[in-house]
Amino acid sequence: xxxxxxxxxxxxxxxxxxxxxxxxxxxxxxxxxxxxxxxxxxxxxxxxxxxxxxxxxxxxxxxxxxxxxxxxxxxxx
Amino acid sequence: xxxxxxxxxxxxxxxxxxxxxxxxxxxxxxxxxxxxxxxxxxxxxxxxxxxxxxxxxxxxxxxxxxxxxxxxxxxxxxxxxxxxxxxxxxxxxxxxxxxxxxxxxxxxxxxxxxxxxxxxxxxxxxxxxxxxxxxxxxxxxxxxxxxxxxxxxxxxxxxxxxxxxxxxxxxxxxxxxxxxxxxxxxxxxxxxxxxxxxxxxxxxxxxxxxxxxxxxxxxxxxxxxxxxxxxxxxxxxxxxxxxxxxxxxxxxxxxxxxxxxxxxxxxxxxxxxxxxxxxxxxxxxxxxxxxxxxxxxxxxxxxxxxxxxxxxxxxxxxxxxxxxxxxxxxxxxxxxxxxxxxxxxxxxxx
Numbered sequence: 001x002x003x004x005x006x007x008x009x010x011x012x013x014x015x016x017x018x019x020x021x022x023x024x025x026x027x028x029x030x031x032x033x034x035x036x037x038x039x040x041x042x043x044x045x046x047x048x049x050x051x052x053x054x055x056x057x058x059x060x061x062x063x064x065x066x067x068x069x070x071x072x073x074x075x076x077x
Numbered sequence: 078x079x080x081x082x083x084x085x086x087x088x089x090x091x092x093x094x095x096x097x098x099x100x101x102x103x104x105x106x107x108x109x110x111x112x113x114x115x116x117x118x119x120x121x122x123x124x125x126x127x128x129x130x131x132x133x134x135x136x137x138x139x140x141x142x143x144x145x146x147x148x149x150x151x152x153x154x155x156x157x158x159x160x161x162x163x164x165x166x167x168x169x170x171x172x173x174x175x176x177x178x179x180x181x182x183x184x185x186x187x188x189x190x191x192x193x194x195x196x197x198x199x200x201x202x203x204x205x206x207x208x209x210x211x212x213x214x215x216x217x218x219x220x221x222x223x224x225x226x227x228x229x230x231x232x233x234x235x236x237x238x239x240x241x242x243x244x245x246x247x248x249x250x251x252x253x254x255x256x257x258x259x260x261x262x263x264x265x266x267x268x269x270x271x272x273x274x275x276x277x278x279x280x281x282x283x284x285x286x287x288x289x290x291x292x293x294x295x296x297x298x299x300x301x302x303x304x305x306x307x308x309x310x311x312x313x314x315x316x317x318x319x320x321x322x323x324x325x326x327x328x329x330x331x332x333x334x335x336x337x338x339x340x341x342x343x344x345x346x347x348x349x350x351x352x353x354x355x356x357x358x359x360x361x362x363x364x365x366x367x368x369x370x371x372x373x374x375x376x377x378x379x380x381x382x383x384x385x386x387x388x389x390x391x392x393x394x395x396x397x398x399x400x401x402x403x404x405x406x407x408x409x410x411x412x413x414x415x416x417x418x419x420x421x422x423x424x425x426x427x
Contacts, residue, residue, distance in 0.1 A: 012307075039398060043205035046280045048167040050199060063166065064299060 001031040001075075006042045006062075007051035015065045021062040050057035088190075095293065106424035110149050117142040136327030143363050144319050148308070150237050151230065151359055155307050158229040159300035163291055165193055167203055174212045174220070179263050182216035187255035190223025191248075200392065204399050209278040214271065215263015223255035226387040230307075231358035238366050246380055246423060254383070254415040261411050296321055314360025322367035334373035343377040344420040348413055351384030355392075361385045376426050380420025386411055 003020060007013030017035065024031045036042055036054075045054060049063035053074070060074050117138055122128050127134035170193045176185055200221060207217040227248055235244040268276075291299075354361075361382050369378045388409055396405055 014098040021098075039201045040205065040274055040278060043202045044278050044280065045211065046168075046206065048171070048199060048203045052203065062168075065302075066295075070295075 001029055002034070002056050003031050004034045004049050004054035006036045006053060006059075008037050008039060008042070010050065012065050013051040016053065016066060019065060019068050020053065020071055020075075023075055026068070027072055027075055028049050029075060041077050063070060082242050091319055092293070095297065099297070106149065106153055106253075110146070112140060113145050113149070117145070123211040132327040134137065134327075139290060139326040139367070140319055140323040143366070144315065145324065146237070147234065147315060147319070147359065147363060151308065151311070152304050154229055154233040155304045157329075159303040160296050162192070163296040163299055163331055165207070167193055167199075167272065170220070171207055171210055174207070174216055175210055177212070177216060179213055179215055179260060182213060183219040183256045183259045183263070185210075186219035186259065187223040187227075187252045188256060190327070191222045191227045191229075191252075194225065201395055201398050204396070205275050205278055206280075208271070208275050209280055213263055214268055215259045215261075217259075218262050218408065219255045219259025222258055222387060223252065225357075226255060227251035227382060228358065231362075231382075231386065233363045238362060239369070243379075246375075250379065250419040250423065251383065254412065254419055258411045258415045262408060267404045267407060270401040270407075272399050272401065275399050295391065311357055311359045314356045315363070318356065318360040318361040322363035325364070325367040325371060326412045329371050331370075332372040334368065334371045336372070337419045339372075339374055341424075343374065344380050344417055344424065347377045347381035347420065348417050350385045351381045352388045352409070352413055353390055354385045355389035356385050374424045376420045376423030376425075379423055380416050383416045383419070384413060387416065 001024075003015045003024070005013060005020065007016065013035075017028075017033070021033070036045075042050065042052070045052065045059050047059060047062045051065065052062035053060050055075065060077075066074070121134065121138045121141065122129050125137070127137060129135065129138070170189045173189060174182060177185055204217060204221065207220065208214060232244060232248060235247055365378050365382050368381070369375065393405055393409065396408075400408070
């Protein structure tokens with residue numbers, strides 16, 4: 001599984017990254033993480049409200065930090 | 078999944094508890110707001126024994142009373158507005174603006190700028206996102222001007238400090254500035270001064286609507302976090318703003334500005350001072366309140382506030398990422414001139 005965290009390094013982006021790591025660990029998934037901080041690239045994903053989460057080249061969530069439980073739901077899909 | 082029948086009874090109880098908390102918090106808020114003036118009268122004048130007529134007494138009382146009042150207003154407003162805004166999103170706004178022509182588009186963009194959740198830190202991704210999706214440059218700029226200028230925090234604080242007439246004028250003035258400045262900038266055809274990569278950006282995949290699929294718990298949690306994050310962000314501005322406001326309140330003679338600064342040149346001077354300053358509505362309003370108390374005309378005061386919140390050096394640096402210096406200069410020039418005209422008009426009307 002390929003996970004990207006989109007965000008220019010704001011506090012929420014770091015919280016999203018930590019929460020996603022936790023969700024991945026709890027589910028026991030094998031995932032690679034990548035942080036995308038370049039605005040042009042973030043925008044090319046159609047994301048205008050950071051932080052955003054991209055799983056396997058699909059934006060699944062943007063504009064907020066979901067709970068670990070909600071992240072697990074998103075990851076399990 | 079979440080709506081399984083077996084969960085119904087539990088979630089009904091959960092819902093009741095949730096709204097009880099919200100109700101209790103609202104009650105606390107109203108009580109604190111009502112007690113604020115009496116409490117600081119008692120502390121500053123009775124306990125500390127300062128003279129209400131003295132400079133020090135006036136300043137100290139202004140500082141503590143105002144900081145409590147503005148903090149309470151901010152907490153209440155941000156909470157309610159974040160909940161309301163969780164039904165709206167930049168993605169939806171962009172979809173609404175996508176097919177618009179200039180003119181109607183500028184009006185719609187200014188209106189949506191007021192109600193769309195947006196922080197100036199995401200100005201750049203929003204700019205790219207709008208332009209790449211085919212929203213005209215002038216319409217995009219109308220949105221970017223209206224968003225910081227006429228926002229919920231400014232509206233509620235103005236209402237709390239100056240009443241509805243000033244607030245209505247401010248909203249109308251801010252919208253007019255966003256519409257006119259965006260239209261003018263659109264007509265100037267400045268596309269070649271936008272960094273080329275913006276137009277080359279292709280949007281892959283379909284964007285996710287950040288407002289979709291939220292539960293009430295999510296919305297309330299978002300609101301609570303937003304209150305905390307905004308307070309964390311604005312408190313230094315608030316302290317400086319209220320501090321300077323308190324000094325002006327206590328030390329400057331009443332009607333000092335009425336005697337010295339009612340000429341037409343007051344407005345351009347206010348804009349000139351306001352543009353490089355960077356603060357948000359919460360930080361600048363205590364200052365605005367104190368200046369107005371001392372007789373500075375309302376148009377001058379509002380022009381100062383608008384130029385502080387709408388234009389700033391940090392914003393200029395952020396926008397440099399997508400706009401060439403020439404367009405940034407034009408943007409600042411057009412917006413500052415619009416603020417100037419609105420300020421002069423307000424002074425004539427009042």
